[in-house]
Amino acid sequence: MSRDGYLRRNLHFIVLWSLFALLLTLLLWGVMFSKLESDKKQLEENALKKSASISKAYAQYLTRTVEQLDILAKQIKFGWEKSNGSLSFEKMSMEGVLNIPRFASAAIYDENGMPVTATLPLGNKFNVLDREYFQFHKANRSTALRIGTPTTGRLSGKKIIQVTLRIEKDGGNFGGVLVLGITPEFFTLFSDDQVLGERGILAFIGEDGIERMSKVGNEQRDTSPLSAKKIDTELASRATHLFPDGRMRFISTHKLIGYPFFALVGLDQQDVLQPYERNLLMYRKIGIAGTIIFFLFSFIAMWMSIRLAWRNHQAKTIRETYRLATEGGNEGFYILLSEQDNNGFITDFTVVDCNEKGASFFGLPKEKFLGAKVSDYYSGDYFDRVMNAYRLGMENGFYEDDYCIPEGSPIKAEWVKRKFVRADKGLAITLRDISESKRHEREMSRLATEDALTTLPNRHWLMHYLPAALDTAQTNKTMLAVLFVDLDDFKNVNDTLGHSAGDQLLCAVAARLKSVVRSTDKVIRLGGDEFTVVLEAIHNEEEVARIAFSINQVLHKPFELTRDTTTKKNKVGGSIGIALFPRDGHDVETLLKNADIAMYAAKVSRKGHFRFYDRMLYENIKLRLDTEQDLTQAIREDQFELYFQPRVATRTGVLTGMEALIRWRHPTRGLIPATEFIDLAEGSGMINAIGEIVIDKVCAHLAAWLAQGIPAVPVSVNVSAHQFNDGKVKNLIAACLARHNVPARLLEIELTESAMMRNSGDIFDEISAINKMGITMYVDDFGSGYSSLSLLQRLDMDVLKVHQAFTAQLGLGKDGEIFFTAIVSMAKALDMRVVAEGVETQAQLKILQTLACDEIQGLYIVEPLAATDVPSLIAKHYLFP
The missing domain is CATH 3.30.450.20 (PAS domain)
Known part of the structure; x- marks a missing residue:
């Protein structure tokens, strides 16, 4: 290729260096203009501050001056x-x-x-x-x-x-x-031109908008420099103002204390920005000089790059031509001539020909390697292994393998591909260095079996390792344990601190797991926050339990996680399920499945603990899954019914309202109370759909009773915190009331105090909106959890329903009455009515009547009734037995 052709082919050097110079030039000018703008902004801010300070001082001076004149005039x-x-x-x-x-x-x-x-x-x-x-x-x-x-x-x-x-x-x-x-x-002895500058304005102006005096720089003015009537509407609200003399000034006004006058100070923009103008001229010179330097440097670098590339191109052409002519490939090539003893047994080989690549495997030039014997470079057992391979090649006529170079070998490679071909009394041998490809294979194998985040073995590794481990355990007649570890509340860390903190936590968990198991045990990350520990050579359950307990203990300790340069301590814990070989399964799939079942049972019963697999766990989980599927169908087919538990006035027994209780009419299991499926509904996310069904059914029943002329009483509905989290409760209630044409006063909402404590920020707007609709709000199960009086007051709830555990203590001693009295007093202070839940005896009723409890509900009045029995209940009006 000619020089001109090469230059045309490498035109990119010219373009790249020119772009580089242009980029540097743009960067230089950008930095300079950014600095100038920053300096200008700072000067303007300082001018505004200075004008404000001077106007304040000038106002104080004028105040003293006018006070002196006032005193003098009044004396005269x-x-x-x-x-x-x-x-x-x-x-x-x-x-x-x-x-x-x-x-x-x-x-x-x-x-x-x-x-x-x-x-x-x-x-x-x-x-x-x-x-x-x-x-x-x-x-x-x-x-x-x-x-x-x-x-x-x-x-x-x-x-x-x-x-x-x-x-x-x-x-x-x-x-x-x-x-x-x-x-x-x-009036202007206050300052001189050093304070105001050459064109700064000092003015004494009345509230009537008429100027009394003004001064520009060191020059007293007879004519007004301002448009006086714009003092309040324009000058006082703007940082800068264009004056009639055509100059822009930074202005500030300050009122005299006790007198109807203003002091006005205006600093001339040109005076203020003199340093900026000087710097602008200097930076322009720097920018022009920098531009020239960058393009000159680019031209020199471009020329040198083209020259160097041309020389490299020439050298490369020479090398490639020489290698093509003399070497013919990248393999080492040898011709070995065999040496035999009197019995025809091959005892050695001599190098009679080779290429440069072949000689380089032994770290020698071609000239020195020719004539060398195999025995010159190998000895002992290594010499015997090499000669056996060569003899095999002579015997079979061909031999090929991938050979790992042992330590101490003269060959300068890690792996080589050997190929032997017999040629009369010798061997034609080719060697190719495959070290890099072997390293790549090892790395790919490692990546396929190693978790990228924690460097622990992964699921792929486990599925290949466990079958052999089970065979070993069976042969040695020992037990093997599979521990399935799932972190508790890991999602909270990801959601609150971010995935980076979650990755830190997973790495820390991996380190802690490895720290408590034995050196022969294996710790594997399956994915997400799930880990597996394989314990081999186990002899009894106690041994596994000790290790599982140690894992629980080490995971209970807080983890220090860093986010945005701050370190926070977080607790997560872990739930562990354990399956033993051969008791709980004879194959990999069964053991992993049973360990997972045991883990799930541990998490459901009590987080942060371990549990061994047993058959009943499987049955319980299967029952739960079946129930969840049935519940999904029940929602789809509306298999729910409402029962109503009355609330009556404590003193009179008059019916005041009812609480709606949901029941599930299962096709095969019959009527199922809410306690057997509500927790499952909340855990699976189906509680929202069930809540919508209940509110709609309550409104439908109320509408039906009103249509029949029955004097319906308010009905309260329990609403889950999950529904409030969605922020759609108020819309759902409004839609149901409108659809069935039911007055809002007949629908009441109950929310547990624990739900309010966890979600106060989320439900505040919802509760406020529901209150505005005219719907009464109940605090349900009060006393069953942590309570915040300030939160109760802030949420503006109407009724407090005391948990039945407090009601059950009435009549058993003074403590029960003391606690109940305290709750009633607190509720009255918050202007809330009190309802006692779980009233079952006349003795409890008598005590509640003396404690000023407003309403009661419970089995003492009547058991929950089906909707068909409600009209007759309402007709009774008085419900005490």
Whole structure:
């Protein structure tokens, strides 16, 4: 290939290096502009903070200044009015009543606007009847100090700000005006151009939106730099403002305390951003220089890469041409000539020809390897094994195998593929290094039989290992145990801490399992959170039980799991099922199945323990699975009936309501109470469908009774926490009430306190929504678990149903009455009615009547009734026996 053709073929070097330079350039400019924008934002934020700080300080300064002027004006007013208008400023100064500062002048004008006395020569007579301040004070009785806008004083002939105060005669009549002429500079002595910058604004503005004074940099202004009427609506709500002089400024306003004025400070944007402009120019120069450097570097690197690639291409072409001409492949090739003794027995071989590859297997160049004997490189038993293989090749004419090179061999390889072909009195031998492919095979075998996360053997390994282990146990007449370990609450770790924490936990569990078993035992991860332990050479159950107990103990200890740099301790535990060979099965499948059954039984009965397999476990699990299937069909075919247990008033025995109780009419087993299938329904997720059926049936019965003219009483329904978790209870209730046209007051909802404690965050909105529908809410089985009074108050429940365990203690001693009294007192404090469950005797009724319990239900009144018996029950009205 010509150089030009090669360059065309390797054009990608030019493109890649050019793209690399472009990427670096874009990165450089991006970083610089990002830094500039960050600096600009920081300067702007600092300017806003600075303007706010200056405006606050300026407001404090103006407040003190106006206070001084207010005091001075009131001193003059007091002295003047006290003298009935006969006191001159000269006399007032002598009496200590007047102390006019150097920056101010004072004058008093009578009710006709004529000057009476002044600190400046009066000169020509004039009046101030046309002045706005004179007309204001004459028309208004306000004695508050007024500060006007800059004007030319008629006495001083200079630019002043007139501060005026009404003077009154006896009886509060208008007596004239006191005028203080203040030079505008007096209001701006607060700062200089170092504070505001060259173009910063300082302004003194009234609440009327009229500017009294402003200063731009170090220059006093006579004209307003602001649109005054926009002080409240625009300037106070914006960080920056475009002023009439065409400049943008960062502004802040602050109100004077006790006076109707604002201090406004505006820092010029150009002054503020001067450092940014300087940096912008500098960064542009850096960016241009960097761009030139990057592209120059790219050009040099591109040229060097092309030259190096060209040289490598030439060298590679030479090597490939030489290898094709001289070697003809990647196999080592030898011609060995046999040496025989007098009996024709082959005793050695000599290398008469080879290629470079063949010589390299022995770490020698071709020239030095030619003429060598096999005995020069092998000795002892190793020499005998090699010679036997060569003799076999001579005898059969052909021999081939994959050969693992033993330790101490001169051949520089781990595995070689050998091929021998007899050629007259010698052998033609080829060797090919297959070490890499063998290593790959081993790695693939390891991956196929090893769990990637924990490095434990996996299910595939177990299924190949167990049959041989069972054969060994049978031969040695020993037992073998299979322990099926399933972690408890592992899903909670994954859901709350994430899968990374779950992986940490699985690795920690693997390490702990290996730490408590014997060195001959095997720990296998089947998948997920399931592990299997195989114990061989077992002689009795006690030995297995000790190891299973140790596993339980080590899994009960908290695990430290790291998430987001924080370490938390988590408890999981494990349930273990054990199957023994040969007692519980003679094959792998049976043993694993029975160990799984035993584990399931351990988890159902009590998590965190172990259990040996027995036949009854299988029967119980089969019964549970059959019942679950039947329950699915029962939901599909609606095999459920409702029974109703009355609630009556404790004192009168009058029927107040009923509780709906579900029964399952099984086709073969008859009527099944709720206690035998509700737990199964909750565990399998079918409780939601059953709950919908119950609410719908209750509404249907209520509608039927109302249609028959029966005065129906409220019916309460137990709602599972699972239904509240779905967040659809309120919608379900509303739909059923609407479908059957039943008033909401006739349907009541019962929720156990344990369900509320576990799901308070999830059910709060649901309970609030149901309450708003006018439905009464019951706390069922109160006292059976942990209770939170604050939660009861927050959830705004209406009725407290006391668990029958507390009712059963009544009449057996004072303790029972004390506990019940405490519950009733608490309920009354929370404005809740109290219902006693499980009342069975007249003695319990008598005690409950003295304890102010509102309602009771139980077998003492009547057993739960079928829906057909409810109308006659309602007709009785009074239900005490």
